[in-house]
Amino acid sequence: MVPSPPPPAAATRPAFARWMGTTNQVTRTFLSAGAIPGLINLGGGLPDPSIFPTGRLAEFARRAVAEHPGEALGYGPIEGLAPLRDAVARRFSSPALPLTRANVLVTTSGMQGLDLLGKVLLDEGGLIAGQYPTYLGALDAWRPRAPSFRNLMLAAPGFDAEAALAGAQFAYAVPNFSNPTGRLVDLETRRALVAAAHRTGTWLVEDDPYGTLHYDGAPLPRLIDVSAQAAPGESYAGPVIYMGTLSKEIAPGLRIGWIVAAPAMIEALTLAKQGSDLCTSGVTQRVALSAIETGLVDEIRPALVALYRERRDALCAALGAHLSEWFDWEVPVGGMFVWALAKDPGFDTDALLTHALAAGICFSPSSVFDATGTNRRGMRLNFTLNPPERLDEGMRRLGLAVAAYRHGRDGA
Amino acid sequence: MVPSPPPPAAATRPAFARWMGTTNQVTRTFLSAGAIPGLINLGGGLPDPSIFPTGRLAEFARRAVAEHPGEALGYGPIEGLAPLRDAVARRFSSPALPLTRANVLVTTSGMQGLDLLGKVLLDEGGLIAGQYPTYLGALDAWRPRAPSFRNLMLAAPGFDAEAALAGAQFAYAVPNFSNPTGRLVDLETRRALVAAAHRTGTWLVEDDPYGTLHYDGAPLPRLIDVSAQAAPGESYAGPVIYMGTLSKEIAPGLRIGWIVAAPAMIEALTLAKQGSDLCTSGVTQRVALSAIETGLVDEIRPALVALYRERRDALCAALGAHLSEWFDWEVPVGGMFVWALAKDPGFDTDALLTHALAAGICFSPSSVFDATGTNRRGMRLNFTLNPPERLDEGMRRLGLAVAAYRHGRDGA
Known part of the structure; x- marks a missing residue:
């Protein structure tokens, strides 16, 4: 004893x-x-919580469990439910950028996407070329990997994108209404960033939580759209890693985000997700799918x-x-x-x-x-x-x- | 151009x-x-999916959104919804182990708990004393931190717990029906592990997803219960970090787990969760709370x-x-x-x-x-x-x- x-x-x-x-x-x-x-x-x-479409989402949540109990309540595929991956692929596809589910990973919020990127791309001291000032949550997500930073001054006169990206593990930008500055990155700088990513081989992370919150003028092409122009109509295998979320469009409490990227990058991120939370909740994935498929997000x-x-x-x-x-x-x-x-x-x-x-x-x-x-x-x-x-x-x-x-x- | x-x-x-x-x-x-x-x-x-109580959970999901839209659909506290933390604290409290919400972190599945522990406790090469053979998912979760391992042979004759734990960042065990071996760690070994954790100061992670799946005989005290005996009735501040989940009791698709530990450890894990997924879905947390509060889990x-x-x-x-x-x-x-x-x-x-x-x-x-x-x-x-x-x-x-x-x- x-x-x-x-x-x-x-x-x-x-x-x-x-x-x-x-x-x-x-x-x-x-x-x-x-x-x-x-x-x-x-x-x-x-x-603003007053925008949450509560009644519709409550009904989606009930039906998620009642009509799809296996998907909603069981362990799902690490990559996300196939119909949700398909829906995200359709949403961001264009003739120049034909996407399939192999290009899509469902993440447990946009924040998890940042965490997974850090796991896949950063050893201690790894260099990030980050748009400056830089989204607080991205700094939080990457801190456990102890990276070093090179600040991208996108709006500075004479900004040299190729020099700025060379040697970095990845570059990070929020081209639409940057967090924290609210600034829109102009088309010429978008093209320069993408061209530099193609030339240097560096991965280019496009974080786009605010892309649909556009108050004046017309939206600009995404970095991933600009990148697809290099090989239009081919299965996307380029250096842009596009990140989105439903948090600003519908409700953050669903914790549903996505990453759209080359299949090899999706596969690597999937391995990282396996050891992070195994899979995203099938309940919230099914609610997200209903919100997209019924057109609620657009309404x-x-x-x-x-x-x-x-x-x-x-x-x-x-x-x-x-x-x-x-x-x-x-x-x-x-x-x-x-x-x-x-x-x-x-x-x-x-x-x-x-x-x-x-x-x-x-x-x-x-x-x-x-x-x-x-x-x-x-x-x-x-x-x-x-x-x-x-x-x-x-x-x-x-x-x-x-x-x-x-x-x-x-x-x- | x-x-x-x-x-x-x-x-x-x-x-x-x-x-x-x-x-x-x-x-x-x-x-x-x-x-x-x-x-x-x-x-x-x-x-087995046939055990999912689909009808009740569908109704819980509807009410989560309809009756608690702010909690279910908004950003919640990183640590988890207060009533769910309180319910977990009540469930594992005893006269010797009076727990409060300060002892509880809600995690997006048990797997996320393992990921957060690795982030908080491991620098590259950090030593884990892990029950051998070791749960696959734990190895996956800690791999990005590049730890080293000392194998704990709990059932070996003459097992010296203090020598086994000394110098490790933490020890890891699944005392109830270990994954993969299904073995129950006996009471004497539980006491020896806890005593060694107290003497060496090493954190002792008790992973308990299967604790309620007991087919023969009576359950043994948890490591955290044994640890609380050192200072019975005081607010828990000891070295055991207890991990649980609803995945085996109700449904893995909720992705709801918890960590019960000293408040200082909960605070550190909260900081790691902030950069991992910011908070767990309020929808699934509310469903979990209903499943516990209505007695469905026990039923x-x-x-x-x-x-x-x-x-x-x-x-x-x-x-x-x-x-x-x-x-x-x-x-x-x-x-x-x-x-x-x-x-x-x-x-x-x-x-x-x-x-x-x-x-x-x-x-x-x-x-x-x-x-x-x-x-x-x-x-x-x-x-x-x-x-x-x-x-x-x-x-x-x-x-x-x-x-x-x-x-x-x-x-x-």
Whole structure:
């Protein structure tokens, strides 16, 4: 009989993996901000829950289980249910880009797609050429692989795409209404990126969660469409890895995303998914399939776009009324965010955030979109979750926070 | 205007991460075996779909979306929905082990729990002390972290738990009806493992997907229960990390699992989950909560246990009828598997698998449960998916495959 063990000695436990020490404290502050009463939260990238087509989705969920119990409740194929892969292939196919299910992997949210890419392509120290500033969630997903970063300055004069991509394990861009800046990458830069990916052989990740949230003008061709022009009509085997999700179109709670890429890349990602969650829930895959096949996704889009366009305009008007003395911004033509840059290069939006939370307003500071955490001049403001009057009140509060920040700094 | 890019040169693409070269080809053969017509598949760990309580789950799915649209369809807390965390805490609480939601993380399946543990605890080369032979899925989940393994021979005479755990980042065991061997770890060994974890400070992962599938005798205390005895009644802060899932109790398609551990470990795992899938689907979490709260999980258990007990007995009888000349096995007291070991130490079950698939029967060879892939003497046979007559026919086919294997080998 072994005696009762002594109490645990936590201090002697093995250390956590090294990357755990590199996470950003500001991120955690901002993620817990939701619990503050009365807070106006422009920190996330959240859709307005009023757009969720609840009744239709409830019926899809019932039918998923009742009519397809084997698919919904059992272990499914790692790659995703065949009819959902087919539906995604059809959605993104064109005469130049004929896709089949071999080009499609279903992922448990867009975030999982980023995690799988990191697993497949990164050894410790592997180089990522990432559009700068860079989506926070992508930095989070790749941190456990301890990559290094080369910042892609896509809008800089004389941007040399081939030099920027050479030697990287992969390049990463959000061409449609980039997270965090809301910027649309222009057609010439898209062509330059794709040409550089073809010439250097580098994989080019096109992350496109906001592609359908287009408020002004016409959509531009996707990177994968530009890439397909190199060998039009052939089965796609090029370097672009296209990522999408239903989170911004229907509901994030389904946790359904997809990757469209060359079959060899889909096969590699499938192996990574096998050890990550084995397969995505058949219940939510079946609901996603119904939402696409019945046309629900297309039906709700006009109202969604109109609602978000109005809110974008409201946020920009409120910025003009309350913050134009201290910040510059561009009106984004799509997406969910406005990026505001302080006129004063010494401004510190990490420090501003403390004052902002005290004033009842939350935003995402620029430091979290920078692998080194050193960019302190900007902030990302979400306009999709709150109605116009709350956006105006939020900018009024932010104006007070700027005054408090400047008082504290200049008084110190 | 940038000219049209040249065709992609796949050969010049950056290499995949190194771990991708270490995956087992046999695993892929066996995963694709499901497509062979007429095959009797004893290779997986699949529940019988006839046990899925389809009608009740369909209604739970409808109500999840209709009555809780915010929770079901929005982004939820990374840690999981509070009422589900509370329900899991209540389920595993006892006077000695009072748990709260701070001790619980909801995971997107048990497999994701393994992935998160690897991210939190493993740098490249980190040492795992793993019960041997080791669950295939755990090897898959940790491969991207490139760990090293020390095999825990729990049933070996004179097993020294403290020496076995010392210096490891964590120890891993499936005490209830181990995957692949079906063996129950006895109480003395449980106590020795926990005492060693307390003395050395090593984290001790208790993976318990089969804990409720108990066919003979009474359940033994969990490792986390034994650990709580060191400081009974206090908030749990010890070294055991307990993992569970609804996949074997209700339906794998929900992809709902949980981790119960010290709050500091839950917090670290939460940070890893943030970059893995941000949160688990609110739809499936709500269905899981209904299945637990309404008592459905407890209601269906007796029929499930009776069904699987009958099949275990049928498989063991069929082994006796068709394979007793070549293999030894123990009758497992629970779980989903029988582990058969060749009497001939030179037997190669990787080679046997080729003949078995040709004869219409699939099993999992021992090589896939060994980090080095060198163990070729055993095989794992699942008994939960097929009715008794199919199990008997399967063993008859396996007897033919053994004859073909021996003929091929001895003829060569």
